[in-house]
Amino acid sequence: MTSDEALMLEFQGGSRTAFEELFARYRKPLYGFFGRRLNNPERAEDLAQETFLAVIRAASRYEPRASVRTYLYGIALKLLAAERRKFLTSSTSGQSAPEPKTDGTPERMLWVRQALEKLDAPEREILMLREYEQLSYSDIAELLRIPVNTVRSRLFRSRLALKSYLESQAKSNPALRPNAGQLHTGRRGMQ
């Protein structure tokens, strides 16, 4: 399988096929990135496509210093910040951000989303970049411009906090939770 970085260099060299392959690999993950953070499927799709537009426009400036994965999520984070700024401006002028759509959303997802919303924003972002985008500590540190040790300590705090939220939710409404009791199985053995 050709690496992302090799595809990016091929695209720089003028290969349309290489771009199409990168698109195929990353469109869904990028949609997921925006989808989980914006609760707005239409904007999630627009912004996923805008990420690729930015890649095309900046292709000549790409240098294989960072992985393509990190590079793409770097662009996505910038677009997300701009989107949030836009909403902030529009909400002060009377418009409000769309409420998360909950119709037909499985309860388990709502439950996880609610637990995540209780975390501090910086810690939530680190946790999501690690769990959903599967970025390494150093990639997250580079993207958020914070030391690697800070990533690690915030990740640790956020996981413990999330565990505690999920446990308290399970206690208050056991029926809500499909995998109730999973967090404290007291499993033995490493693997």
Add this chain to the structure above:
Amino acid sequence: MSANRHPIEQEELMAYLDGELPADQATEALSHLELCAECQTLVADFRGVSQELMGWEVESPEVGISSEINAALGERLKKREAAKVSWPRLGNRVTSRWVWVGVLAIVCVVVGLTLLLTSRNRNESRSTTYPSMASIEQYLMPDRNAEIALARSAAPQSISSDAEIMVLGWRGYETAIEGKNGFVCMVERSWTSPFNSAQFWNPKVRVPICLNPAGARSILPLTIKRTEMVLAGLSKAQMIDSIKAGFDNKELPAPEPGAMCYMMSRAGYLSDALGHHVPHLMFYFPLTDKTSWGADLPDSPVTLNPQFQGGPEPITEFVIPVSKWSDGTVAPAM
């Protein structure tokens, strides 16, 4: 969790689960985890949180490349083409083509030298080279239990718990624990790399691997032989000759049908460039055309492993990445 009782902090334990600890610390974490019930509970909790988070799936609509992207793509590729053809046009205006040839040659030499020097500087600063064998101590793991735990981490517990475990000693690999299921797990060292690899003598390399019974019968002897020759101080040329002779006189076996291995440890260190790499399975065959497996083709998850390519072993090895480490946690996508 007191620091006195636990040689690793909770945060480090989490970093271990994320595949973020250096190999030596990961090995220490792994061997401690095997014995510490309190840490196992914490690990189970962290996994539980990850599993809960995975419950939030975002279903993506099937959408292709938008017309806006298509337009931008077309424009960019057109500009590139235009840039490519503009040089000859300029050249036609010059009366003597040789002037252009001369200028181009000078530019090429200058650019080439600059690139060469830059790349050399980059390589020197980024990676260490290992031109010769380090002292044997550097390849050995002083903690035998840690090596056993690391070897077991190559495959899911359902496989490795009943496998024979081999560890590296001063005289070569020796059986530390007898097995029951025909699998053999061990930690390979750098000299199982291709002979021309820059990592061939890297003493930091630790490659946990569990071979299935067919692999244990037909692939393991190669690792044993290479190790014996390394410890005996043979040169690379001597080792290559000896391996060739071994296959010629049938002292070394061809890969048996079905020979494969698990390499799913998050605690391994495959090379300076790869680190833990990704969890994967490998399949061994007598020399085979890679197209028969669709290896290295676009979108194919199968790749041809370079381990034996161009080497004295007449073996073809295919790699297929898998999505989880041996402990069941999700691995980063390739």
